[in-house]
Amino acid sequence: MRQRGTPYVWGGTGNGGYDCSGLMLRAYRKAGIHLPRTAAEQYHAFSRKIGWNQLKPGDLVFFSGLGHVGMISKPGYMVHAPRSGDVVKEEKLSEWRRQAFVGAVRPDPKGVRQWAKVLERRKEPAPPMLTATL
Template structure:
């Protein structure tokens, strides 16, 4: 007859032993992906979708509509237009400090794309084109206005600014005659 200690070590026991690597793999699966990774995945999955002015759906995207939906998929709500998206964050990112997930703005805030990997961006360029990834060219660098790194706190602050503007109304116009 087996002793209780011997019984505990039998193959019929429901005990599972995991290695450190297996435990890390299980823990990593439980950690949600960072917002920027989710946003990039969303935008990259839309490659080939036609550019549609004012578009923000699978029928078509304009540049800011693609960024809006990409970060929405990651749980971050952005304003609608490129200029508002740039203004939603007080911290600006320089050309030399760009990282995947950063929103990059060009041509007087008339265009926005997202850094997909070093030296590349995903964007919806213009009418007649499709969402695509392209290399950041010298021309893009010359047209570069700035970049932001979306985060939930920055957007909340921007919403508060907009709400305050709505509550207080437009600033009164004043003029002086000399």
């Protein structure tokens, strides 16, 4: 909440500005939880999804095809970095937001560790392909 008024900066993770996922990354890092960088990765980092009616403060909420993320600040409100030309702000969850809602997660260290393992496996080289000889 102390970042309210900080400018939106595409790709920003602090020191002058934030984008939506960069703000969540920094907030959770302060709590000792390391999130992936992008909104889509943050959503997929946790297998347990939270429904609209179960949202609690601290939950990450995702909108518009995983193109945007915010954090529930209190019942019915979220804090987020909305878009270029705007600033970090707290906003009431509107009917429009509900229609754009994709899902939510409740970050925990165990979930992030599981996501890190998936990412590590993706970095491993593919097994060699068999080739036919004539």
